[in-house]
Amino acid sequence: MSTVTVTINRLGAQGHGIANGEDGPVYVPYALPGETLAIARNGDHGTVMSTGAPSPDRIEPACRHFGPDSDACGGCSLQHLAEVPYLAFKRQLVVDALKSKGLTPEVAETIPAKPGERRRTVFSARNTEKEFLLGFNREETHHIVSIVECPIAAPGIVARLETIRTIGRALAIGADTFRIAVLETLSGLDIAVEGLKKLEDKQRRSAIETVLTLKGIARVSVNGEILVEPQKPIIEFSGVRVSPPPGAFVQATKSAEEVMSEIVAKHVGKSKKVLDLFAGAGTFTFRIAKTTKVHAVEGDDKAIKALDFAARNTQGLKPVTVEKRDLFRRPMIPLELKHYDAVVFDPPRAGAEAQVAELVRANVKTIAAVSCNPLTLARDLRMLVDAGYRIKSVTPIDQFLWSTHVETVALLTK
Structure with a gap:
C-alpha cells in the first residue's frame, strides 16, 4: 500500500471516482470528477486520505450513515453528488x-x-453479545452497520426500525447473519426473514407471541413460510388489490x-x-x-x-x-x-x-x-x-x- 496524489477524471459504473494511473485506472469511492486528493492505494483501489478543493457537484450527504468512515453503511454510493449530474x-x-x-x-x-419512497428494503441482521444489528453491509465487507435512519426508505419503515429489531431478535439463532426484507403494504409491514436455520417449537411460539404484541405488522414469514399473519398484506397495482406471497418481488x-x-x-x-x-x-x-x-x-x-x-x-x-x-x-x-x-x-x-x-x-x-x-x-x-x-x-x-x-x-x- 502506498500514498499517492491523484486527480479524478470520471465516475465509473459503480459510482467510484476513477483516476488515470500510470499502470491503469484507480477506483476511489466517494470521490468526484475534478477533485485532486491523496489516497492510500492498494492495487487499483484507493481510499481517500485528504482532499483539495471539492468538486462544485459535491453536496452534503442526506444521511449520517453515508461516507468513507468505518461506521458508514454501504446502502448508498452517490449521496454526495448533486441532483443534475447524478x-x-x-x-x-x-x-x-x-x-x-x-x-x-x-x-x-x-x-x-425522491427520498422516502422505497417501500421495500432488505436489511442484514445478526445478534451479538452487545446488541442486535440491523442495517446494511459496509461496502465490500460482511460487517453490518446498524442504522438509526434511512432517508431512502418509506417513513412507515423507518418509524418501525425498533419494531423490526424486536422481531429479528426474537427469531435470531446464535450469531448467524440473516436477511430481513420489509415491504410496506396498505395493511402494515410485511416482513420476510430469509437465511435462518429451522426454528425450534419453543422459539417459534415465543416469536409469534412477540409479533402479536406489536402494532403495524401485517405478516411475518421465515424462509418463505408464514409464521404469523395478523392481517393479510395488501398492495395495489393500478387500483387492483393484491395480496403478494411472502418475499414476493x-x-x-x-x-x-x-x-x-x-x-x-x-x-x-x-x-x-x-x-x-x-x-x-x-x-x-x-x-x-x-x-x-x-x-x-x-x-x-x-x-x-x-x-x-x-x-x-x-x-x-x-x-x-x-x-x-x-x-x-x-x-x-x-x-x-x-x-x-x-x-x-x-x-x-x-x-x-x-x-x-x-x-x-x-x-x-x-x-x-x-x-x-x-x-x-x-x-x-x-x-x-x-x-x-x-x-x-x-x-x-x-x-x-x-x-x-x-x-x-x-x-x-x-
Missing part, C-alpha cells in the same frame, strides 16, 4: 450499455426518485411502478391481446387489463396464484388469463406468440435472452421491454433490432435512489 450519470449508464452493443437510440432524461417504489406501468400501457393499450411475460403478481398486467385482454406468464407459483386471485375478484377488468411457466427453460415459442399483438417482458437482472430468441422468430408488432440491468437489456434489444424491430423510445427511471442501479423501459415496434 441523474445524468444514471442516464449515461443506459447510453453506454446500449452503445456497447452498437445501439444509439435517443435516451430520455432520467425520471427522478415488488417494484422498489410505488412512484416508479406507476410511471413504468403508464409508459408500457400506453404503448400496448390499443392491442387486442397482450402477453405479459415475467408478470410477477401483476405489476403491468392490471394496468393493461383496464383496456385489453392480457395473458400473464410467471414462473413463481405463489405469485401467479396471487395475480389470478386478484383478477378473479376485481370487477371492471378485461379478461386476464394466467400461466405458470419457467420462461428461462421453456420460453414461449412462435406458434404461441402468434396469438398476441403485443408483448411485455420484465425479467430478472439476467435478462430474457432465451425468450427474446423466440420473439425474433415470431412477428409480434409491439414490444415493451423493462429491465433493471442496462447491460442485459442492451443485449436483448440488439437481438430485436437485428430482427427488424425499431426502438421507439428508451426511458431511464431512478427508483434506486443514490445507488448505481437504474430501471429502464424500452418500447419497440415492427
Whole structure:
C-alpha cells in the first residue's frame, strides 16, 4: 500500500471516482470528477486520505450513515453528488450499455426518485453479545452497520426500525447473519426473514407471541413460510388489490411502478391481446387489463396464484388469463406468440435472452421491454433490432435512489 496524489477524471459504473494511473485506472469511492486528493492505494483501489478543493457537484450527504468512515453503511454510493449530474450519470449508464452493443437510440432524461419512497428494503441482521444489528453491509465487507435512519426508505419503515429489531431478535439463532426484507403494504409491514436455520417449537411460539404484541405488522414469514399473519398484506397495482406471497418481488417504489406501468400501457393499450411475460403478481398486467385482454406468464407459483386471485375478484377488468411457466427453460415459442399483438417482458437482472430468441422468430408488432440491468437489456434489444424491430423510445427511471442501479423501459415496434 502506498500514498499517492491523484486527480479524478470520471465516475465509473459503480459510482467510484476513477483516476488515470500510470499502470491503469484507480477506483476511489466517494470521490468526484475534478477533485485532486491523496489516497492510500492498494492495487487499483484507493481510499481517500485528504482532499483539495471539492468538486462544485459535491453536496452534503442526506444521511449520517453515508461516507468513507468505518461506521458508514454501504446502502448508498452517490449521496454526495448533486441532483443534475447524478441523474445524468444514471442516464449515461443506459447510453453506454446500449452503445456497447452498437445501439444509439435517443435516451430520455432520467425520471427522478425522491427520498422516502422505497417501500421495500432488505436489511442484514445478526445478534451479538452487545446488541442486535440491523442495517446494511459496509461496502465490500460482511460487517453490518446498524442504522438509526434511512432517508431512502418509506417513513412507515423507518418509524418501525425498533419494531423490526424486536422481531429479528426474537427469531435470531446464535450469531448467524440473516436477511430481513420489509415491504410496506396498505395493511402494515410485511416482513420476510430469509437465511435462518429451522426454528425450534419453543422459539417459534415465543416469536409469534412477540409479533402479536406489536402494532403495524401485517405478516411475518421465515424462509418463505408464514409464521404469523395478523392481517393479510395488501398492495395495489393500478387500483387492483393484491395480496403478494411472502418475499414476493415488488417494484422498489410505488412512484416508479406507476410511471413504468403508464409508459408500457400506453404503448400496448390499443392491442387486442397482450402477453405479459415475467408478470410477477401483476405489476403491468392490471394496468393493461383496464383496456385489453392480457395473458400473464410467471414462473413463481405463489405469485401467479396471487395475480389470478386478484383478477378473479376485481370487477371492471378485461379478461386476464394466467400461466405458470419457467420462461428461462421453456420460453414461449412462435406458434404461441402468434396469438398476441403485443408483448411485455420484465425479467430478472439476467435478462430474457432465451425468450427474446423466440420473439425474433415470431412477428409480434409491439414490444415493451423493462429491465433493471442496462447491460442485459442492451443485449436483448440488439437481438430485436437485428430482427427488424425499431426502438421507439428508451426511458431511464431512478427508483434506486443514490445507488448505481437504474430501471429502464424500452418500447419497440415492427
